[in-house]
Amino acid sequence: MISYRHHVVSLVAVFLALAIGVALGGGPLSELGRDARATSATTRSEQQQTRRTVGFGEEFATAAAPTLYAGRLKDHPVSILTLPGADGGEVSALAAQVQQAGGTVTGTWKAQRSLVAAGEKSLVDTLGSQLMTQLDDGVVPADSSTYDRIGRLLGLSLAGTRVSADEVSSLRQSLSGADLVTAPESASRAPLVLVVLGRDGVDPAILSGLLTGLAATATGVVVAGDTASGASGDLHALRSEPVADKLTTVDGAESAVGQVTAVLALARSLKVQSGSFGASGSDGAVPLG
Structure with missing residues (x-):
C-alpha cells in the first residue's frame, strides 16, 4: 500500500518540476519562436509567475518537511563536512533540517583548501601514509591512492568505525594539526555524513x-551542492565518476526544496547508498524511498 508520506513526497517532486519548467519557460527558452516585441511584452509577467511558483514550492517543502521526515533520523547522529567555499547559510539550513528529521548534528567539519589543492598533494600523501601505519593492518588498504587514503582516514575520524576512541582522537588531532580540516572541539562519532560542496571548485x-x-568508512554519505553545481559544476562532474554509485548526490542546496531533499536522502542512505536527486538528478527530483 502506498503511504500518505509517499503521496506527499510525490507532490513535492511535482511542484519542484513545475517550478523548474516555469523558470525555463520564463527564461532563455521563452525566446524561441518569438519576436522581440512579443518577448518584451511578456517577460515581466512570466518572471512574476516564476517567482510565485518557486515561492509556493519553497513554502510547500518547508511546511511538509516534518510529515515527510516522520522522524526517520531519530537516534541517528550526522556529521557535516563542508568543502572550501561552502555557503554558511546553506550549511545552517541543512543542519536545521537534520534536526527537524529527528537527527543530531554531532559537529561541522571544514575541509581546508590544502586538503583538496593539487599543489598540496605531497603533504596529503605523506600524512596519509604516516597515519595509516598507526592503525591495524587492513583498516586502510595499503594500495589506496593518495586521496582515497586521506578520505578513509577522514571518514574514520568522523564515523569512527573499526577504530578505537583513542585512535579517533589521534586522527582528528593529526588532520587538524596539518591544517587539512578544521574539526569541532568535541564531536561524537556519526555514521551518516552530509558533505556540502563549495563554490571554489575542486579537481574532479x-x-x-x-x-x-x-564512502568506504561511513554508513551513508550524501553530497549536496547548489543548482549551478548540479548543472555544470563539481556535482555534475562527480555524478559521472564511479564513486557516484556509492553515495547520494543532491542539487539545489540553496533552496528549501533542495535542503529537504538532502535530508530525505540522508534517511534513505541508511538502506540505499546511491542516487542522484534534484533539478538535474537522474533519479528524479526527490527520493521516494
Missing part, C-alpha cells in the same frame, strides 16, 4: 578520490 579526480574513501 581529487574530489572523487576523497569521497571514495569517505
Whole structure:
C-alpha cells in the first residue's frame, strides 16, 4: 500500500518540476519562436509567475518537511563536512533540517583548501601514509591512492568505525594539526555524513578520490551542492565518476526544496547508498524511498 508520506513526497517532486519548467519557460527558452516585441511584452509577467511558483514550492517543502521526515533520523547522529567555499547559510539550513528529521548534528567539519589543492598533494600523501601505519593492518588498504587514503582516514575520524576512541582522537588531532580540516572541539562519532560542496571548485579526480574513501568508512554519505553545481559544476562532474554509485548526490542546496531533499536522502542512505536527486538528478527530483 502506498503511504500518505509517499503521496506527499510525490507532490513535492511535482511542484519542484513545475517550478523548474516555469523558470525555463520564463527564461532563455521563452525566446524561441518569438519576436522581440512579443518577448518584451511578456517577460515581466512570466518572471512574476516564476517567482510565485518557486515561492509556493519553497513554502510547500518547508511546511511538509516534518510529515515527510516522520522522524526517520531519530537516534541517528550526522556529521557535516563542508568543502572550501561552502555557503554558511546553506550549511545552517541543512543542519536545521537534520534536526527537524529527528537527527543530531554531532559537529561541522571544514575541509581546508590544502586538503583538496593539487599543489598540496605531497603533504596529503605523506600524512596519509604516516597515519595509516598507526592503525591495524587492513583498516586502510595499503594500495589506496593518495586521496582515497586521506578520505578513509577522514571518514574514520568522523564515523569512527573499526577504530578505537583513542585512535579517533589521534586522527582528528593529526588532520587538524596539518591544517587539512578544521574539526569541532568535541564531536561524537556519526555514521551518516552530509558533505556540502563549495563554490571554489575542486579537481574532479581529487574530489572523487576523497569521497571514495569517505564512502568506504561511513554508513551513508550524501553530497549536496547548489543548482549551478548540479548543472555544470563539481556535482555534475562527480555524478559521472564511479564513486557516484556509492553515495547520494543532491542539487539545489540553496533552496528549501533542495535542503529537504538532502535530508530525505540522508534517511534513505541508511538502506540505499546511491542516487542522484534534484533539478538535474537522474533519479528524479526527490527520493521516494
